Each structure stands twice: as C-alpha cells, then as structure tokens.
Amino acid sequence: MSMGGMGGMSGMGHMSMGTGVPDPFYLQKMYWAVVGSAIGAAAVVNLFNWFLAHQRMRDSTYTPAEPKSLFFVFCATVTALVREASYVALPPLSLKGRTVHFAPLGPVAIILANIVTLMVLCFDKLDTKDQWKWEDVGYRTGFITIAQLPLVFLLAGRQNIIGYLAGMGYERLNWFHRWVSRTLWLTATIHMGFWFRDWGQYDYITYQLKNNALAKRGFAAWIILSFIVISSAAPVRKISYEIFVLQHLIIFVGFIVAVWLHAPNEVKVWVWISIGLLIFDRVARYAWATYANLSIFHRSANPKHPLWVNHASFTPLPGNVTRIKIENPGISWRPGQHVFLTCHSVVPLQCHPFTIVSLPEDKKMEFFVRAAKGGTRRFFHYATKNHQILGSGETSPQKGKRTVFIDGPYGMHRPLRQFDSVVLLAGGMGATFIIPCLRDIVTAWKGESQQPGSKTRRAVTKRIRFVWVIKSRAHLSWFDLQLQRALAAVDECRCSQPDLMREIEMSIYITCDEALEPSTIDRTICSQAQTATPSIAETHDEKGATSQKDNVKVQPVSSSSSNKPATSCLPSGGCCCTNRVENEDEITEQHRCTCSGHAAVPASPVIENNTDEKTASEAPPMQNTIPIFSGRPQPRTIIRKVLEKAEGESAVVVCGPRGLSDDVRRSVVSLSDERAVHKGTGAQGIYLHVESFRW
Known part of the structure; x- marks a missing residue:
C-alpha cells in the first residue's frame, strides 16, 4: 500500500484498479x-414549447390552445x-x-x-x-x-448557458446550484x-495531515x-x-485555489474549465452592464449627466x-423580469434584485x-427626506434623482399569451411580478383590436382572472391606476371586436388593516375564534409606516364568507382576518368581520378610480369597479372556475408569501x-409558474 497517500494521486488516473474496473477518466466522461x-x-x-407557442399564434381557429392532432394530444397528455x-x-x-417548506417533487x-448517478x-x-480497495475508492471519488x-x-452564473438552453432563469437554477x-x-x-479510513489502520492520519x-x-x-x-x-x-x-465570493476563490493546489495535473482541466466559466459570466455581465449604463450607446435622458444614461x-x-x-x-425587457439595481450615492457598494413593474411600452x-432592512430601508429613508407628502409623487427638480446602474434584465418563464386562460394570484408585493404579466396580455389584446386583419395573433388568451391579497386598504394605491387602465382597455377591445372572447375578472382581498376610518366601516359581529389557516398575507413588519389618504374611494357593499370568519387582534389595535372566502358568488350578509371594538376591514367594498388633478388626465374614461373582500381567498375554487370555462391549456401564475404559493401548488395538483387531463384530450392542461426570489 502507498504510504504517500494522496501524493500518489497524480499517476493514478492511468493505473489499473483491477480487471473490469472502469478507468477514472472514463467515469468522469460518463458523468x-x-x-x-x-x-x-x-x-x-424548451424548443418544443417555443414551437407550440408559435403554432398557437398562427392558429386561426376559435380554440388555438387546444391540441388539434393525435400527436399534440399525446404530447399534452404526457405533459399533464x-x-x-x-x-x-x-x-x-x-x-x-x-x-x-419542501421543494416540489420535480x-x-x-x-x-444526480446523487444516484454519483x-x-x-x-x-x-x-x-x-481494505486493499479503500485507496482505490479514495482515488475514484476524488x-x-x-x-x-x-x-x-x-x-x-447570471448569464447562464443552461438557463438559455432550458428556458429557465438563473434564479431558479440557483436552487440546483446549492x-x-x-x-x-x-x-x-x-x-x-x-x-482517513486507509490511514487509520496504521494510525497515520495525524502524520499525513502534518507532513x-x-x-x-x-x-x-x-x-x-x-x-x-x-x-x-x-x-x-x-x-x-x-454580507x-x-x-x-471571497471564500469560493479560496476554495478554488486550494482545489487547484491539491488536484493532480491530469485533472486540473476541470478547475480551469470552472475558472473559464466564471470569467465568461463576469465578462458577459460587465460587457452588457457597460452597454446598459453608458450614455455613449444611448441618447441620455439627462443632459447634465453625459456619461451615465440611467437616473x-x-x-x-x-x-x-x-x-x-x-x-x-x-435596455428593454419582458414582463416579470428583474434587474440588479445599484445606487452608490444612496446605498454604496450594494446591488439588489428588483422586479420591473412597468412594461417597455411605458418608456x-x-x-x-x-423597506425591510439594509439597503431597501435606506432607499425609503432617502425618498421620505425628499418628499414633503408621503406618496404625493412630487419630487423637487433634480433634487431627488440619482444616478443608478442596472445589471440585467434576468428571469424567464413561458409567455402567458399562448394560454387559453390565465389565473394570476399575488400576495402583497408579489403584485410587482403579476401586474406586468396582466398588462402584457391586455396590451396584446389592445394591439390586436387595432389591427383586426393580421394573420398572426398577438395573444391566444381569452380569459384573465386576477386576485391580489393585501394587508391594508392603503396598499391599493400602488396599482389602482394600472388596474383601472387594464379594465378600460378590455372594454375598448370588446367594443371594437365584440365577436372575440375577451374576459377579465379581478378581486382584491384585504386581510389586515390598522388605519381604516370608522366612517367607512360597516360594523357587525363576528367570531373571535382563532383558526389554523396558514397566513398568506405579507410577512414584513409595517410598524412605523406613515399613513396617507390614498387615491381610492371605498364603498361598502354586502359581502362576506360563507364560512365562519375569524379574526385576531393586532397589538396596535387592527384586525387580522383569517376567514376563507370559499366562493365569491355565494357571499351573504350573515358574517361580517369586526374585531371587538377595533376597526375592521370593509366586508366587501369596491374600488373606484378617484384620481386627483395631477393624474386625472391620465385616468381611463370609464369607471370600473373591482370587488374587495375581507379575508383570504380559496385558490382552489378560483382556479377551478376558470378551468371549467377553459377551451385549451391554461396557466396559473402566483407570486407572494410561501403559504400562498404552497396553497396554489396543492390546488393545481x-x-x-x-379533471383527469391525462385521460382526455389534454385541453385542460395546467401550466404552473411559482415566482419566488428567496436566497
């Protein structure tokens, strides 16, 4: 036996480990x-999905998302x-x-x-x-x-080769990376x-580690x-x-150096390949970032800053x-993508991933x-110092603007325009991902209505179901204008093309509200019992938030859950509703939510556009209403109703707290x-996308 231990590893790659035993280099190639x-x-x-989407866009039938041949029925069944x-x-x-929480089975x-293969x-x-084979096992496993x-x-890597081939964003592959x-x-x-087992027979472990x-x-x-x-x-x-x-990054560099010094010359090529991939990712990222941020490649929006384009x-x-x-x-981007944003003048030497809420058409x-902690809280503190009224949207001329650097965009998912019906569910800030997806489909509808003679569709989608779960009524001001514009655009599409199916349904659920005015509350009595329903509301602490009268008008109407509602009192005196709204269509006035003398969420108001003078010119001409419910939605009921009307493959997209994502995933399964899509045509197939950015 070699007492040199791993010192003899350099020549082991060409040594025979016995008759019929594979060579280590051959096993590396096999892996x-x-x-x-x-x-x-x-x-x-991924290529087949792209072809399928392209085919649906060129399908002139009434049900383009439904498989039309035996081959596509078979593919839909296997996919389901x-x-x-x-x-x-x-x-x-x-x-x-x-x-x-546990990862999905896939x-x-x-x-x-991978573990079994290894x-x-x-x-x-x-x-x-x-015992005479322990050295061989040590060599081979190395x-x-x-x-x-x-x-x-x-x-x-963010510029991910596997991601481009498989159609997956690097943020999803990061889970596999870990x-x-x-x-x-x-x-x-x-x-x-x-x-160690081999050396231990001769009490050589300490000696080898020292010498x-x-x-x-x-x-x-x-x-x-x-x-x-x-x-x-x-x-x-x-x-x-x-941190x-x-x-x-620093420790991984040390690991690569240690591996390179430890590895024999015959296998150092794997280290060099790894270093090459790291360099490729960094060079590609920095090259793209240079293009995205230097004004020499673009027409700068701010002539006072001729070097940098983004302010x-x-x-x-x-x-x-x-x-x-x-x-x-x-740069341009697709709905649901994110960028890493850096602003050294506000948060030095930090970059954070933020989802892009707007569409490229918004310019x-x-x-x-x-504002959680660290850099995001410093952004909020900087914003409040440069605004006299919270959320007023007014900034002092150039005072509040800062040069920023962007890295991206990143993120991939199947385009939602290729599905017959789309269910969008957001929890709290998850709306930053869901709203652009909704607006993208509506924009396609609007563009298609303006060019009725085109042979290629812009969207296959016929129905959109949007659900947003928030804590406070004040949060409606984040996206009320975007939602109103989407509803108005759909109304325009219906008027211009009444023969085409264009349906959109929205619901907003309020779970906790600490700042509702008593005059807006329809006070009733409800049970004080606690329930074991997992929370799907936002998990961030909002204490210390400055309240503001938002630009929405709430009108209470009769609504509640058909189940017994329950509430829990917050330390600050608000109400946290844990009742489940099993079926929005079967709402009665029997159960409304209040909390023992505290202000409760309106039982079921509607949100109307009520913009102030600064945005009145931008507001849609029609007054649409969005029903608001007190409590939490039942995703299974919501998705099932959409599937019952679907005439082809549907998509369910969710972004929000882990509890909501898990609930939606279980509902889809x-x-x-x-519905036994695997026993029929596959037309009722469901594509699920769970968006999360959890490190």
Missing part, C-alpha cells in the same frame, strides 16, 4: 454524458402527467415555531437522480469491505468530485473519509467547502444578504414602499421596493387530477 443528456432533454422541451407528478410537494412542517427528483460512479465494481466543479459554476454544491461536498467527504502537503491542501479545501455549505443555508443567508454575497427618482408610498422610476432606460423602468 458529463449524463449531465449533458439531461441538459439536452431540457433544451428539446409529468406536471402533475412534478408539482407535488409535501405539506409544510412546523417545528418549534418555525415552518419548514426538482427533488432531479437532485436525487454513487454508482463512485462505487461501481469496487468492494468497499476490502476524480468524480473534481468533475462536478464545472456544473457548480454553470448553475451559478444542491449540486452539497453533493460536491458529499463526494468530497467520501473521498476524504476513505483516505503530506497534498493531504493538507485537500483537507483545507474540504474545510472551506464545508463552511460554504453551512453559510449558504437559508437561515444564515437571511441574516444579511449583502453573505461578499463572503461567498432614478425615489418616491415613498404607503406601507414603507419606495417607488423607483427610471425614465427612458437604456420607463419602475420598481416598487419594500388536485385540480389536474380531478
């Missing part, structure tokens, strides 16, 4: 053959079966006041398949009970471990464990990797995102929210940012099974 096949399959599916299985997730688990299955490659045709490095970097890093740690631990340079470098690499894995856990990341990113204004809104607006930005890039 990447499996990975490449998985990426290739995802690329084929795969989706139904991949969307399933275990119910949340509560442990000592903390709720543990991503979990991919990670499990274990087979590590131990195939090697007898782990034979080769398999270092072969995984490029995949870790491929999944981490788990592949953990499997990297697992095989590295097995690699180190078998060497063998290769062993010391390998052990240092394992220590660094272990720290990276621990510090990347969700509870640690949430302590401070900025996490900084230490993650933002900051406006405080109710609920500790900052509206950041960039006029005439240097402005707009963000709504919740249940309805997919209930």
Whole structure:
C-alpha cells in the first residue's frame, strides 16, 4: 500500500484498479454524458414549447390552445402527467415555531437522480469491505468530485448557458446550484473519509495531515467547502444578504485555489474549465452592464449627466414602499423580469434584485421596493427626506434623482399569451411580478383590436382572472391606476371586436388593516375564534409606516364568507382576518368581520378610480369597479372556475408569501387530477409558474 497517500494521486488516473474496473477518466466522461443528456432533454422541451407557442399564434381557429392532432394530444397528455407528478410537494412542517417548506417533487427528483448517478460512479465494481480497495475508492471519488466543479459554476452564473438552453432563469437554477454544491461536498467527504479510513489502520492520519502537503491542501479545501455549505443555508443567508454575497465570493476563490493546489495535473482541466466559466459570466455581465449604463450607446435622458444614461427618482408610498422610476432606460425587457439595481450615492457598494413593474411600452423602468432592512430601508429613508407628502409623487427638480446602474434584465418563464386562460394570484408585493404579466396580455389584446386583419395573433388568451391579497386598504394605491387602465382597455377591445372572447375578472382581498376610518366601516359581529389557516398575507413588519389618504374611494357593499370568519387582534389595535372566502358568488350578509371594538376591514367594498388633478388626465374614461373582500381567498375554487370555462391549456401564475404559493401548488395538483387531463384530450392542461426570489 502507498504510504504517500494522496501524493500518489497524480499517476493514478492511468493505473489499473483491477480487471473490469472502469478507468477514472472514463467515469468522469460518463458523468458529463449524463449531465449533458439531461441538459439536452431540457433544451428539446424548451424548443418544443417555443414551437407550440408559435403554432398557437398562427392558429386561426376559435380554440388555438387546444391540441388539434393525435400527436399534440399525446404530447399534452404526457405533459399533464409529468406536471402533475412534478408539482407535488409535501405539506409544510412546523417545528418549534418555525415552518419548514419542501421543494416540489420535480426538482427533488432531479437532485436525487444526480446523487444516484454519483454513487454508482463512485462505487461501481469496487468492494468497499476490502481494505486493499479503500485507496482505490479514495482515488475514484476524488476524480468524480473534481468533475462536478464545472456544473457548480454553470448553475451559478447570471448569464447562464443552461438557463438559455432550458428556458429557465438563473434564479431558479440557483436552487440546483446549492444542491449540486452539497453533493460536491458529499463526494468530497467520501473521498476524504476513505483516505482517513486507509490511514487509520496504521494510525497515520495525524502524520499525513502534518507532513503530506497534498493531504493538507485537500483537507483545507474540504474545510472551506464545508463552511460554504453551512453559510449558504437559508437561515444564515437571511441574516444579511449583502454580507453573505461578499463572503461567498471571497471564500469560493479560496476554495478554488486550494482545489487547484491539491488536484493532480491530469485533472486540473476541470478547475480551469470552472475558472473559464466564471470569467465568461463576469465578462458577459460587465460587457452588457457597460452597454446598459453608458450614455455613449444611448441618447441620455439627462443632459447634465453625459456619461451615465440611467437616473432614478425615489418616491415613498404607503406601507414603507419606495417607488423607483427610471425614465427612458437604456435596455428593454419582458414582463416579470428583474434587474440588479445599484445606487452608490444612496446605498454604496450594494446591488439588489428588483422586479420591473412597468412594461417597455411605458418608456420607463419602475420598481416598487419594500423597506425591510439594509439597503431597501435606506432607499425609503432617502425618498421620505425628499418628499414633503408621503406618496404625493412630487419630487423637487433634480433634487431627488440619482444616478443608478442596472445589471440585467434576468428571469424567464413561458409567455402567458399562448394560454387559453390565465389565473394570476399575488400576495402583497408579489403584485410587482403579476401586474406586468396582466398588462402584457391586455396590451396584446389592445394591439390586436387595432389591427383586426393580421394573420398572426398577438395573444391566444381569452380569459384573465386576477386576485391580489393585501394587508391594508392603503396598499391599493400602488396599482389602482394600472388596474383601472387594464379594465378600460378590455372594454375598448370588446367594443371594437365584440365577436372575440375577451374576459377579465379581478378581486382584491384585504386581510389586515390598522388605519381604516370608522366612517367607512360597516360594523357587525363576528367570531373571535382563532383558526389554523396558514397566513398568506405579507410577512414584513409595517410598524412605523406613515399613513396617507390614498387615491381610492371605498364603498361598502354586502359581502362576506360563507364560512365562519375569524379574526385576531393586532397589538396596535387592527384586525387580522383569517376567514376563507370559499366562493365569491355565494357571499351573504350573515358574517361580517369586526374585531371587538377595533376597526375592521370593509366586508366587501369596491374600488373606484378617484384620481386627483395631477393624474386625472391620465385616468381611463370609464369607471370600473373591482370587488374587495375581507379575508383570504380559496385558490382552489378560483382556479377551478376558470378551468371549467377553459377551451385549451391554461396557466396559473402566483407570486407572494410561501403559504400562498404552497396553497396554489396543492390546488393545481388536485385540480389536474380531478379533471383527469391525462385521460382526455389534454385541453385542460395546467401550466404552473411559482415566482419566488428567496436566497
């Protein structure tokens, strides 16, 4: 046996481990053959989805989203079966006041398949009970471990090659990046464990770590990797995102250096590939950022700043929210995408991901940012200092504007225009993702109505169902104008093309309101019992928010839940409704929500556009109403009603707190099974997109 330990690894790649035992270099190629096949399959599916969307846009029938041939019926059926299985997730688990959420079965299955592949490659045709084979296991697991490095970097980059091929945003692949890093740690631990097991027979572990340079470098690499894995856990990341990113980058550089010093020359190519991928990501990002931010590539919106093209204004809104607006930005984007925004004059040396609320047609890039802690809170403090009236929208000339830098846009999902019916559900600030998706479909409808003779459709969608869950009535002011414009645009489409189906239905649910005026409340009595319904309201603390009379008028009308409602009193005296509105169409006046002397949310008012003089000219000419309910929606009921009318594949999109996302996911799985799309034509298939940006 070699007492040199890992020092003899440099020549091991060409040594025989026994008759019929695969060569380590061959196993490295086999691993990447499996990975490449998985990426290739995802690329084929993405290409087919693109072709399907293109075909639907050119379909002149009344039901373009419905499969028309045996081949597409088969594809729809297989897709429905795969989706139904991949969307399933275990119910949340509560442990000592903390709720543990589980990933869906689809991503979990991919990670499990990766682990199984790695274990087979590590131990195939090697007898782990034979002490004379422990060195061989140590060598092979080392080769398999270092072969995984490029995949870790491929999944981490923002300019993501896998993402472009598979049609997935880097923020979704980041989950796979973390788990592949953990499997990297697992095989590295097995690699180190078998060497320790081999040395331990002769009490050589301490000696090797003190005298063998290769062993010391390998052990240092394992220590660094272990720290990276621990510090990347969700509870640690949430302590401070900025600190996490900084230490993650610095420590990972140290890990790469340690691996390069430890690895034999024959396998250093995997380290160089990883470094090359990192450099590619950075060069691509900086090159694009240079184009997006330098005015030499664009016509600058501000002649006083000839170098930089992007200048933002900051406006405080109710609920500790900052509206950041960039006029005439240097880039375009798609609905639902986000950028990393940096403003060194307000928050030095930090960049934060913010979802773009506006559309490119608006000729402005707009963000709504919740003030949580760190940089987002400093944005809100800066905005309040430059505005005398909270949410007034008025800024001092050039005083409130600051030069900002943007990196992006990022984020991918299937275009929603290709689906027959679309259900959009938002919780709190999740509306920043949902509103652009809604407006994009309505804009397509409007454009199609203005060009009735076009052979290509702009949108297949016939129905939109929009639900927004918020805490306070004051939050309606964030998007009331956008919603009114969407309703007015749909009315115009109906007038110009009455023969085409264009339906839109909106509902707003208010769960907690600490600042309602008694004159607007229809006081009644309701149960004081607490329920176990998981919260789907916003999780951010809003204490200290400056209240403002928003630009909406609330008119109470009869409404409530058919179930027994329940409320819980907030320390500040507000009301938090936990009742579920099972069916909006069966609302009665029997149960309304109040809270033992405290102001309660209106039972079911409607929101009307009531803009002030500054925005009256921009307001839609028609007065549309949006029903508002006290309590929480029942996603299953809402989605089911849409599916009953659907005449083709539908989409369900949700963005909000984890409780809402889990509820919607369970509802989609249940309805997919209930409607048995896999037994019929597949026309009732459901595409689910759960948007989240959780690090």
